[in-house]
Amino acid sequence: xxxxxxxxxxxITKTGKRIMLECxxxxxxxxxxxxxxxxxxxxxxxxxxxxxxxINKGExxxxxSVSRQAQAKFSLSLESAIPNQxxxxxxxxxxxxxxxxxxGPGTRLTVL
Amino acid sequence: xxxxxxxxxxxxILEGKNCxxxxxxxxxxxxxxxxxxxxxxxxxVSLTIMTFxxxxxxxxxxxxxxxxxxxxxxxxxxxxxxxxxASYICVVSAWPYKYIFGTGTRLKVLA
Numbered sequence: 268x269x270x271x272x273x274x275x276x277x278x279i280t281k282t283g284k285r286i287m288l289e290c291x292x293x294x295x296x297x298x299x300x301x302x303x304x305x306x307x308x309x310x311x312x313x314x315x316x317x318x319x320x321x322i323n324k325g326e327x328x329x330x331x332s333v334s335r336q337a338q339a340k341f342s343l344s345l346e347s348a349i350p351n352q353x354x355x356x357x358x359x360x361x362x363x364x365x366x367x368x369x370x371g372p373g374t375r376l377t378v379l
Numbered sequence: 380x381x382x383x384x385x386x387x388x389x390x391x392i393l394e395g396k397n398c399x400x401x402x403x404x405x406x407x408x409x410x411x412x413x414x415x416x417x418x419x420x421x422x423x424v425s426l427t428i429m430t431f432x433x434x435x436x437x438x439x440x441x442x443x444x445x446x447x448x449x450x451x452x453x454x455x456x457x458x459x460x461x462x463x464x465a466s467y468i469c470v471v472s473a474w475p476y477k478y479i480f481g482t483g484t485r486l487k488v489l490a
Contacts, residue, residue, distance in 0.1 A: 271422070309383065309468070309480030310423075357422050366411060366472065370422030 270294045271371040273358050279377045286345040288374050290358030299341040300359040300368065301325075301333060303352075310357065316341055317363075348378040381406045383471050383481035391487045396459055400484045402452040402469030410472040414443050414454045417466045417483070426454070426467075459488045 274289045290299065298317050302310040302325075312325030316335040330352060332344045345352055358371040383404045392398050404412070411430045415423035427436045427443040429452070436443050440457045456463055469481040 307482060309482045311480075312478070359422075367413070367425055367428065368478070370424070372422050373420070 271358060271360055271369055273356075273371040273374050275374060276372065277375045279379065280348055281379050282349055284348050284378075286348050286376065288343045288356055288358075288376070290341045290343070290371055292339055292358075292360045292369075292371075294360055294362070294369060295338075296360040296362045296369070297338060298361040298363065299335065300361070301331075301341065301343045302357045302359065303327070303354040304357060304373075305354050313343065313356075345376075345378075348376075350378045352376065353378045381471075381473055381477070381479045383469055383479050385467075385469050385481040385484050387484060388482070389485040389487070391489060392459055394459060394461060394488050394490050398456050398459060398486065400454045400456075400467050400469075400486070402454070402481055404450050404452070404469070404471045404479070404481075406450075406471040406473045406479055408473060409447065409450075412443075412445055412452050413470045413472070414441070414452075415468040415470060417468055419465070423468055456486075459486075461488050461490060464488045 271292045300315040301313040304310050311327050313331050314333040315323050334342045356374045359368040361368045386401045413428045414426045417423040426441050427438050429436050429445045431447050442455045445452045466483040466485045468483045471479050
């Protein structure tokens, strides 16, 4: 969905490096989410935010941090990447009024 | 424990044929159930959403059913097309804001 963009789309990095994944949206939604997808597993929630400066942990937040400095932007950081963080990462947005999440195109992250 | 299980894991059908994908869930308190289509390398896109009181919902060639008593849902695809090749993900929303994702069914439509 072009309304939700993620950068970069692909990233290869080494163990111990700091990585930031960016998500931007033009849908005007207040709620934003970060998920990771691994083969054979459903999407799992890392962090979510209901508004600027609001941060909430999901089910697998260890090793990750996020920042929501503006309504349209939600960034995910890996302070010290490790190989088991190799995955497909999705950002999603949702309005408070309507119960549907809109997903970005994903970022494929490989940690060597 | 909130869980969503989908079957089959993968499915291969010929173009023009119909198919049905299954989703069983144990999620409480139930809010709604949504089916997503995820093309390879892309984010999931919503196909249908159903609340507790709805038992069928159509979107073109896609028809979803929900049996809230047995906690089962199905997604029926009619007259499949090559472009239907994708993963189909069942997502159950637990009130107030938790989403539980199934692992998906990978569908391959062959010419």
